[in-house]
Amino acid sequence: MISTRRRRIATAIAALMSLLAAVAAAEVRVKVEGLEDAERENVEARLGIRARAADIGENEALVMRLHRQATSDIESALQPFGYYSPKVDAQIEGSVPDWTARYRIDPGPPTRVTAIDTRFVGEGADFEALERRLRWIPLKLDEKLDHARYEATKKRMADAALANGFLDASWARSELRVNPDTQQARAILHLDTGPRYFFGEVSVTQEGEDDRLIDPDVIERYLHIQPGDPFEAQALVDLQFRLSDLGYFQSVDIQPQRDLVDAEKHIPVQVTTEPRARTRYDFGVGYGTDTGARLSVASDWRRLNRRGHTLNSDFRLSEIKNTLGTTYRIPLGGEAGESLSFTAATETEKLEAGDTAKYVVGTSLDRTPGDWKRRLYLEFTHEESDFGDSTTRADLLTPGVSINRTRADDPIHTQRGWYAFFDVHGAVNNVLSTTSFVQGRVLLRGHYPLDRSTRLIGRIEFGYSLVESFGELPASQRFYAGGDQSVRGYKYQSIGPRDADGNVIGGRFLNVYSGEIEHRFWNNLGAALFVDAGGVGNRPGPDLLLGVGAGLRYRVPIGSLQLDLAHPLDDDETGIRVHIGVRVGV
16 A cells, blocks of 8 residues: 555656646747847837747647737837838747747838927027027937937927926927838927026025034025026036035935915025034045055044034054044135145155155145136145165155046946046245255046946056255155056056165156956956056156056945956066955046
């Protein structure tokens, strides 16, 4: 009896396995031929028989119904690309539960745009700013009809009306007329702008206790919106970013009060802010190839008084460089970041040729007179450097000016953008300085997308020094190359002229170039190939040392974690160097 029971169980299991195998094989294989790229992708997405391919193989009636429907699915999927008369050869082979559906598609002649009638009507009919937007619409005459471009044209017109204060705009006519027989299409887009609106009074309410508030006249400097200005949604976005970037507020809420609009179409705006905590402390532990193990402690007093003064201090301890600095900042002007600052700092660093220590006090005036940020500064530095058997002590009073600008599509994960930085500073002997020199530095970085997942990254850096006596120039004013942010494959600051003992003592001129191609192949994980070149010398155009390598990239909210393996190509250098770092923005 036990043997019989076992045979029954075995038979039942075998039958169940056969049933599962049959269900697993019950599918429809769908093949689409004759199309490429976006057209093919859209057809495959619209085919009902493909969407249900994995679960309909046992249902012959459903398979046949979806197969008959496929031609209609294909026709509707091709219309957005301007193909209204496709020829479809539809075939299906097989039987329950294994099917193969094949669709050979000839999209036919494309429909072309033969007439475009776009206009603004109503109060904005003769508005020049709106008329300019019609000169560069995505929809083009005599080109193949593309429904996406038609929709983009509608959006551009609606956005233009909204951006210029026409908040009640609506479509008087919105038509796309297609004649499949003649392959001709006509677009008619008439947007009734309605009345134009303007900004009214901007009121700011700061929530919180009195000792956590900023004086109203300080906040008013950043409003940039005057009653009577044309109402623009972008102006409100800019205002929110400007107030948030000040660092005083945890949140900034901006509400146009359309229910309070007056007879002249003025819309009041209510701004409500919540304060941040007055003090913030940051602690960090990490490792960098250029610095080794490191520890950092920072404090940020965001609001010392009702005038918005701030105080920042930063202490960084590492195997190579130690720094301690503090900055007192007084906000000025009407842009976040414009300020008068007073700084004090001390720094020690271990170089290949020896050690250096410097002490700095200074002041700077930061302004943004347009798209470029400008910094005027004056610093007094006392520095002591040990190079081999020699010791250099220097005092420098260095006035200088630097400008920089960033353009990026994303401030953290930049796909397209660039950064430019220029600096010139110097000192005069006997004017609180032990030597005379003029130094300039240029840094350019750029990101360019090759496709959605691939970007090209480039960097160029130049530096020059005109100096009376190079031997009296301290280490901080000499140029070096090598390391994470320079020529990978070489040790930190290991490239430059050497003394008689072979120690790197820095040079007057710097040239560094870098090219990198980065591809993100799975979610946030990517890889990169790069080549770096750099040289430091006492004459312009120093000889370049090359480094090549590959690395892994992983995107996180704060930036891109980087692990690079770099190989130097100089005959005197060997081995592979590992570089670890984080890239933020451009």
